[in-house]
Amino acid sequence: MTELILHHYDFSPFAEKIRLAFGLKGLAWRSVTQPSYLPKPELLPLTGGYRHIPVMQAGADVWCDTRCIARELDRRQPAPALMPPELFALSTAVESWAERDLFWPAVRFASGTNADTMDAQLHVDRAAMRGKAAPSHDRLRRVARRSLAQLRPQLAIVERMLDHGRPFLLADAPCQADLAVYHGLWFLSALEIDCSGELAPLPRTLAWMQRVAALGYGRIEPMSTKEALSIAARSSPAPVGPSIDDDALPPLGSMVSIRPEGYVTGAVVGVLAVVDRFDLGVRRTDAELGELMVHFPRVGYEVVEAGA
Known part of the structure; x- marks a missing residue:
């Protein structure tokens, strides 16, 4: 399975949540230190504009927000469960x-x-x-x-x-x-x-x-930002699972814009590729990294058709 990479910084409380999630599950992961404020030139190409920390990466798949990250960790290693x-x-x-x-x-x-x-x-x-x-x-x-x-x-x-x-x-x-x-x-x-x-x-x-x-952080090995970007560039997004049909969202295949509610940060724009009850995935292409899949939770995020 593709190795897990966490983009974070030491005093981020939300990153602490995920570091402990790795510890609870006893997982090995790669640690990439990102700046605590803009500019973030080696994070934004991965996410398409999402600038919050932490971000988890596996190849050309990128997970934003701790709730979405936690669900992916439970999917990859169901026991011990973060959400029994x-x-x-x-x-x-x-x-x-x-x-x-x-x-x-x-x-x-x-x-x-x-x-x-x-x-x-x-x-x-x-x-x-x-x-x-x-x-x-x-x-x-x-x-x-x-x-x-x-x-x-x-x-x-x-x-x-x-x-x-x-x-x-x-x-x-x-x-x-x-x-x-x-x-x-x-x-x-x-x-x-x-x-x-x-x-x-x-x-x-x-x-x-x-x-x-005492849960600790699991097994950590450092990685440079450049190496993480190189891995993304050499990889392709994993195949997506089945989607549900939810008419509260733009149709699958639409070009969408997504941003966290309550913030005026840059939106991530891409093709809505997968939707389930709790998360969604946006497929986007970066000029240098190629095709990426950026995953978000549905709760707490505004998703609209791009240009709407």
Whole structure:
């Protein structure tokens, strides 16, 4: 099977989620470090314009967004499952809550607290992703204080989720819900000024985080960006599976434009090649890399006919 390549950077919380997914499954993978802000000249040719991290690559197939990546990992190696069938609905609900109501207050609190220690261009870049002007450091610190007021009630929920006494959030074994809750809390200590003191009053949460961290990252071997691009250029996309007919989307074979909701980042344009209940694939051609298949989750992404 084609080797798995993860494009990421060290302090990305969503990349941490997938690094731990590799660890949970005991997978071998290649590590490609990408910039944390634009320009990203050796990522965008792969994705066609999608600039978020992480991105997973296998040959000329590219997966964007951690939910889509996780489903592909479960397809390739079903056990141990990130999404066990009996926990699918509950884990999906926990993931949705964690990556909205828990994640954003945690990230804004840690980032604002570290306003003076982070690369100034990172603040400019993240504001531009949402079509906003670069914030002042004073504003970032004010946002941090407001975010802390939102974060503390969410942390109390995590602690209560562990009242059952099991080692992980939903069962005796870890699943995607654990990784989704963990990575926002992990970010509290990922920057120069450690904000994880907010977790000190939460003994069950701290013990659970140690168990999640112990999953490790699997077996890692570094790879250069140039080598990853060369692999894509030498490869062809894998054959696609069957598609469903969904009249809420443009017809298969249409030229479509896709971008994450809530952002003003560049859209990926290509031919809608495959659609299932949760994901879709866009076939596109890069002048240097040739034909690529870029996979996205359906939830959280706007898909329209190109030029509409």
